[in-house]
Amino acid sequence: MKKILRVLVWMAVAVVGAGALGTIAFHRGEPINATWFVLAAACSYVVAYRFYSSFIAAKLLALDNTRATPAERREDGRDFVPTNKWVLLGHHFAAIAGPGPLVGPTLAAQFGYLPGTLWLIAGAVFAGCVQDFVILFCSIRRDGKTLGEMARQEVSERGGFIAQLAVLAIMVILLGVVALVVVNALKSSPWATFTLAMTIPIALLLGIYLRYFRPGRVMEASAIGVALVLFVVVAGQWVADSPAWAKLFTMSGVGLAFAIIAYGFAASALPVWLLLAPRDYLSAFIKAGAIFTLAAGILLVRPQVLMPPLTRFVDGTGPVFAGKIFPFCFITIACGAISGFHSLISSGTTPKMIQREGQARLIGYGAMLMESFVGVMAMVAACAMTPGVYFAINSPSTIVGATPEAVSQTISSWGYPLTAGTMTGLAHAVGEQTLLNRAGGAPSLAVGMAQIFSNTIGGDRLLSIWYHFAIMFEALFILTVLDAGTRVGRFMVQELGGRVWKPLGRMNWMPAILLSSALIVAAWGYFLYQGVVDPLGGINLLWPLFGISNQLLATVALVVATTILLKMGRLKWIWVTLLPMTWLVIITMTASYQKIFSGNALIGFLAQANALAAQIAAGKIAAAKIGETQRVIFNLRLDAGVTAVLAGMILVLVIEAVLQWYAILSQRKAPVLRETPYVATQWAEGD
Amino acid sequence: MRRAWSGFCQRMQRVWQGLREWSGDAAYEKYVQCSGRTDGGKPLTPEEFYVDQLNRKYARPNRCC
Numbered sequence: 001m002k003k004i005l006r007v008l009v010w011m012a013v014a015v016v017g018a019g020a021l022g023t024i025a026f027h028r029g030e031p032i033n034a035t036w037f038v039l040a041a042a043c044s045y046v047v048a049y050r051f052y053s054s055f056i057a058a059k060l061l062a063l064d065n066t067r068a069t070p071a072e073r074r075e076d077g078r079d080f081v082p083t084n085k086w087v088l089l090g091h092h093f094a095a096i097a098g099p100g101p102l103v104g105p106t107l108a109a110q111f112g113y114l115p116g117t118l119w120l121i122a123g124a125v126f127a128g129c130v131q132d133f134v135i136l137f138c139s140i141r142r143d144g145k146t147l148g149e150m151a152r153q154e155v156s157e158r159g160g161f162i163a164q165l166a167v168l169a170i171m172v173i174l175l176g177v178v179a180l181v182v183v184n185a186l187k188s189s190p191w192a193t194f195t196l197a198m199t200i201p202i203a204l205l206l207g208i209y210l211r212y213f214r215p216g217r218v219m220e221a222s223a224i225g226v227a228l229v230l231f232v233v234v235a236g237q238w239v240a241d242s243p244a245w246a247k248l249f250t251m252s253g254v255g256l257a258f259a260i261i262a263y264g265f266a267a268s269a270l271p272v273w274l275l276l277a278p279r280d281y282l283s284a285f286i287k288a289g290a291i292f293t294l295a296a297g298i299l300l301v302r303p304q305v306l307m308p309p310l311t312r313f314v315d316g317t318g319p320v321f322a323g324k325i326f327p328f329c330f331i332t333i334a335c336g337a338i339s340g341f342h343s344l345i346s347s348g349t350t351p352k353m354i355q356r357e358g359q360a361r362l363i364g365y366g367a368m369l370m371e372s373f374v375g376v377m378a379m380v381a382a383c384a385m386t387p388g389v390y391f392a393i394n395s396p397s398t399i400v401g402a403t404p405e406a407v408s409q410t411i412s413s414w415g416y417p418l419t420a421g422t423m424t425g426l427a428h429a430v431g432e433q434t435l436l437n438r439a440g441g442a443p444s445l446a447v448g449m450a451q452i453f454s455n456t457i458g459g460d461r462l463l464s465i466w467y468h469f470a471i472m473f474e475a476l477f478i479l480t481v482l483d484a485g486t487r488v489g490r491f492m493v494q495e496l497g498g499r500v501w502k503p504l505g506r507m508n509w510m511p512a513i514l515l516s517s518a519l520i521v522a523a524w525g526y527f528l529y530q531g532v533v534d535p536l537g538g539i540n541l542l543w544p545l546f547g548i549s550n551q552l553l554a555t556v557a558l559v560v561a562t563t564i565l566l567k568m569g570r571l572k573w574i575w576v577t578l579l580p581m582t583w584l585v586i587i588t589m590t591a592s593y594q595k596i597f598s599g600n601a602l603i604g605f606l607a608q609a610n611a612l613a614a615q616i617a618a619g620k621i622a623a624a625k626i627g628e629t630q631r632v633i634f635n636l637r638l639d640a641g642v643t644a645v646l647a648g649m650i651l652v653l654v655i656e657a658v659l660q661w662y663a664i665l666s667q668r669k670a671p672v673l674r675e676t677p678y679v680a681t682q683w684a685e686g687d
Numbered sequence: 688m689r690r691a692w693s694g695f696c697q698r699m700q701r702v703w704q705g706l707r708e709w710s711g712d713a714a715y716e717k718y719v720q721c722s723g724r725t726d727g728g729k730p731l732t733p734e735e736f737y738v739d740q741l742n743r744k745y746a747r748p749n750r751c752c
């Protein structure tokens with residue numbers, strides 16, 4: 001009887017999910033309510049977790065709760081710390097959830113709500129969660145080895161080296177791109193710039209408090225910090241209203257870029273307890289609070305989604321970024337569907353803290369489902385504003401114009417009605433001079449979030465506060481990724497550079513710290529600068545590069561996972577990792593090819609460089625602008641080269657892995673697994 | 688009624704402990720417990736442990752995009 005009831009409940013969940021998915025897929029004409037998105041996502045995730053993840057756990061991985069995990073065998077209270085599964089789920093989720101699942105879906109909303117939403121749900125269920133889960137399992141069975149180490153041991157020496165280089169490359173591109181998102185959100189906004197700038201002295205204060213007065217009392221320090229941050233969000237309005245202060249905090253894109261570069265250098269070179277760690281604590285608490293509030297806001301307000309399911313820009317002519325749904329939707333939304341970067345977390349701290357193998361399912365698969373849900377909420381927030389407003393905020397001035405009149409005329413001519421007064425009024429309502437041409441996704445997401453929040457608490461009176469809270473939340477979030485990433489990048493530069501010049505590898509030698517910090521900051525700073533001065537706003541140039549590199553890293557992770565599973569003799573179920581890997585190879589290689597060789601100057605780096613070179617040759621560029629244009633041409637060719645090198649590296653890795661698979665399957669080579677030997681757990685069931 | 692209240696208090700205590708573990712507040716206690724079990728020499732002071740833990744944590748990717 002109980003079993004029948006269970007079957008009926010699961011059937012009901014599946015039917016509701018399928019119905020909600022069908023509704024959002026086939027709905028046309030009138031706006032659709034956001035509740036359908038929540039239902040479609042939640043039911044799909046619950047069914048996937050219940051059935052697909054348990055199938056993977058039982059058949060593919062054969063998780064074994066009698067086997068002692070690294071946290072049990074090597075417990076040391078520092079790295080190897082057995083941790084309650086729910087606490088570890090919180091840790092893992094906080095580590096994997098960055099700005100990506102918020103920004104990517106917002107940008108992909110230019111195709112309409114449908115492609116991005118379907119990719120977020122299906123991508124997470126069949127690819128992202130699988131990657132995180134399987135890599136976590138592989139790392140647990142190898143004492144918490146990193147992805148690079150596993151690639152070296154299980155695929156080849158070269159595979160390990162490629163993985164290491166890919167991680168460094170993605171880190172550099174990622175940091176440049178996320179910094180660009182912050183610049184585009186803060187430029188010409190004294191309120192937002194002041195708020196974010198003030199988080200630095202707040203973090204320093206917390207750092208000193210935690211180091212000298214109350215060591216390790218993170219919660220009380222964070223409570224003080226969060227209160228101060230909320231106060232500076234409100235105080236930002238007073239700064240914006242004061243002509244003298246507003247002038248001080250009104251910065252151009254280039255000025256902000258250099259300020260962020262200087263900040264990144266400081267965060268990397270200063271002791272970690274002083275600036276980086278306290279900012280991370282602040283960010284973690286505010287992130288958890290903002291995501292929870294957004295989810296609650298969407299459930300309470302149940303906003304209408306005004307964006308159509310498909311826009312006219314499915315043909316690849318989008319103003320936010322150029323390119324068709326295939327492959328660009330799938331690389332624009334990386335985090336939220338599948339993100340290679342997660343494999344670094346799954347093979348980093350988490351495997352050293354897990355108590356039982358069986359918990360890898362909740363933590364690996366479950367945390368990624370939660371991140372995907374964040375992506376769906378971001379999509380709802382972006383699509384809840386009128387399409388005209390969305391395009392006005394996210395389109396560069398070179399495409400839509402720079403004045404409210406020009407912008408509204410262009411966007412209305414696309415079939416998305418917009419008046420100049422709408423944009424002026426909205427900017428005024430959120431306390432900004434203008435919201436036009438803010439490519440990058442952060443401002444439009446902030447507008448969407450602010451509208452949802454203000455419909456829940458405070459109404460229109462609090463719209464400007466909520467907008468700047470959302471901007472501060474996104475920027476704080478991003479700067480945490482930036483400073484933590486710069487520091488890790490510094491260690492990688494020291495590790496790789498130490499092979500060439502030994503003193504550079506000395507982690508405590510100040511000249512080595514300064515030099516390696518300068519090198520990593522210069523690398524991502526260069527990408528940031530080229531994005532800031534790019535005539536199309538930089539996002540069109542750099543976000544696809546970031547998406548490609550992130551998905552290429554996911555390819556590395558799935559290649560490693562597939563190789564290990566093959567060696568384990570799981571040929572029958574190998575499609576679980578092989579299919580997402582094949583899909584990623586197809587989309588990344590297609591996107592790389594199009595970004596390098598497409599004849600469309602809005603898509604292809606080389607075509608755009610050649611078009612600009614032809615304009616210079618034809619005398620169509622003013623003499624004063626020739627130097628600047630030549631720099632843009634150089635950057636475009638550099639980006640083409642970077643894309644080609646990344647794609648080439650991954651192709652080498654894939655070919656190497658396929659040759660190894662062939663050798664194993666044809667029995668020319670005996671599979672050698674580098675798992676740690678089985679040790680029975682000493683913990684009783686339920687420990 | 689009293690049993691329900693004590694059950695509620697126990698549950699809240701567990702949530703509070705989970706929050707302390709998640710935030711890192713309980714990290715030093717765990718470390719001391721562990722070093723007591725493993726007899727790995729003189730344990731670090733809270734200040735030393737805090738800095739050491741941060742240096743380890745931020746030397747590897749721990750925040751995703």
